Amino acid sequence: MSIESILQEVFGYPSFRGPQHDIIRHVVAGGDALVLMPTGGGKSLCYQIPAIARQRAGQGITVVVSPLIALMHDQVGALHEAGVSAAFLNSTLNSEEAYQTEQRLLRGEITLLYAAPERVTTARFLAQLDALHERGQLSLFAIDEAHCVSQWGHDFRPEYRALTVLHERYAGVPRMALTATADALTRADIVERLQLEAAGQFVSSFDRPNIRYTIVEKKDASTQLLRFIEREHAGEAGVVYCQSRKRVEEIADMLAQAGIHALPYHAGLDFKVRQANQNEFLRGEGVVMVATIAFGMGIDKPDVRFVAHLDMPKNIEGYYQETGRAGRDGMAADAWMCYGLQDVVNQRRMIDESPAEEDFKQVMRGKLDALLGLAEATDCRRVRLLRYFGEESTDCHNCDNCLQPPDVWDATDAARKLLSTVYRLHQTSGVSFGAGHTMDIVRGKLTDKVTQRGHQSVSTFGLGADYTEAQLRAVMRQLIAIGALHVHNNEGFSTLHLTADSRPVLRGEVPVRLRQSSSQRPDKRSRNRTALAPAAASLGQDAMVRFINLKSWRAEVAKAHNLPAYVIFHDATLAAIAERSPQSLADLQHISGLGTRKLEAYGEAVLAVIMGESHTVSAE
Ligand code: ADP
Ligand code: ZN
Secondary structure (H helix, E strand, O other): HHHHHHHHHHHOOOOOOHHHHHHHHHHHHOOOOOEEEEOOOOOHHHHHHHHHHHHOOOOOOOEEEOOOHHHHHHHHHHHOOOOOOOEEEOOOOHHHHHHHHHHHHOOOOEEEEEHHHHHHHHHHHHHHHHHHHHHOOOEEEEEOOOHHHHHOOOOOOOOHHHHHHHEEEEEEEEEEEEOOOOOHHHHHHHHHOOOOOOOOOEEEOOOOEEEEEEEOOOOHHHHHHHHHHHOOOOOOOOEEEEEHHHHHHHHHHHHOOOOOOEEEEEOOOOOOHHHHHHHHHHHOOOEEEEEEEOOOOOOOOOOOOOOEEEEOOOOOHHHHHOOOOOOOOOOOOOEEEEEOHHHHHEEEEEEEHHOOOOHHHHHHHHHHHHHHHHHOOOOOOHHHHHHOOOOOOOOOOEHHHOOOOOOOOOOOOHHHHHHHHHHHHHHOOOOOOHHHHHHHHOOOOOOOOHHHHHHHHHHOOOOOOOHHHHHHHHHHHHHHHHOOEEEEEEEEEEEEEEOOOOOHHHOOOOEEEEEOOOOHOOOOOOOOOHHHHOOOOOOOOHHHHHHHHHHHHHHHHHHHHHHHHHOOOOOOHHHHHHHHOOOHHHHHHOOOOOOOHHHHHHHHHHHHHHHHOOOOOOOO
């Protein structure tokens, strides 16, 4: 059976996307592969189709290594729905269940087996693989989330390092490593650590054109977030990322009080609560998950309409991975971040205070700088993001800066006044001060602290009286971002210090250009969703009624099967059915997302819903 017919019959898709075809051909033929594809690009098919093809050719099972234990149940459920024999082995199974699965594995009844890396490398599991290997029944290893092998990635998991055993023990068995994010350094590390020097490298474009990037200046973050959700995403599913557990709780409460169906998720919550909240997010409609970065890897919910960052991530990889969880279904989605001076200070401090080696810290600082550059940018955000991943592009017309080019002001003078105040303060008093006090002096404010210390006599006092505090704050942020000011943290006090890069700015040799604070400008951006409207937006009235009926039918099926609704059918598939209004099984042919098995299992029921007949759902 050809890989084209597997795509059509098993998954119900008419054609391959991007480089899927090349990758699948390469792996089916026994090649190793490194696959870099953005989130939502369609990585799963890249190993699922080879697994099916090779199994049908008598080559045995595929082992999928994944760190995402909590999601294996749904992933395997989705394959079952498509009629593919799959199973998982992880710590959620009791010993009897695990034993049964192992037996099925040894009997060759499984096409894809999902397992966590720590399980794969146990002596017990390797012995089972040995047995399969001896019989020529070990077909392929797919190592998902492969960036976990690298400490340069954003989610290093030491267990991944032990996976070299697969190569050493089963040299002839093809391996593929897949990840949605890797800069050049991480990529090289994956190749080295997983010994993929001879593998084919398949790097897709990292662009996610349906995601709109927006970065706003932080003022009152919770209010800004609430307004963003209410104005642009009322009733829609989204993820809000916060730095700390405490903040997750606060923001989830705040949103819930405002009437939004918001739930918290962080590693400090009881496992059961976490699991329940994740299930609610996956299975419910329009749930907003407020979370630390502990949440999200492998979440393949296709209709997440926004990802919001209330605090700045550590680097662009993290930002891109997290924002990538929006809009996997290809429809319009938002990546929204609000960011302020404190974020810069906090992230720098976290690096400074970490116990890591200095050269490691240097790499981390470089990565943080790249993200700061993105946040401060006045040109196309997407061009910068893609360039970071080694891809050149042109203005995207779907980011805040493209849609509404920011007004820029020349902040060189303000920057010089701030820096020279830092310099003079240190000179006159021998100690350093923080951002607030420094700005007060520049603006000529006679605060208690100023008068007590006699700082009104500093020669720069009041020289920047024309600047607002918000403006000076922005200048300060930019100076820290470009490394012309250093924030030193000592027992809870942050003080400002000049650096080697301060001098050219002080001399006026480096111009400082800043975006005009966004609050000073009217919001001109319009929501133009017609091009990428959500699945059902273009349906007429009758079709809309059918779509709604199909959705409620789907909800019952999903519940009976204990799976998220999108595993049964995507919205887009239901919308296509509603549009076509099929009168017979033949009319259901060739609807995207409707493979042979689903047609058999659900065809009649779907027709009944379309004809307005009552329906019952069995739990089979
Ligand atoms: P990734 O793992 O790369 O984030 P997935 O494998 O979850 O992406 O795929 C994202 C979505 O795209 C899924 O809903 C999947 O069913 C769909 N998809 C993948 N390949 C195709 C294709 N060739 N045609 C249509 N839809 C596809
Ligand atoms: Zn742009």
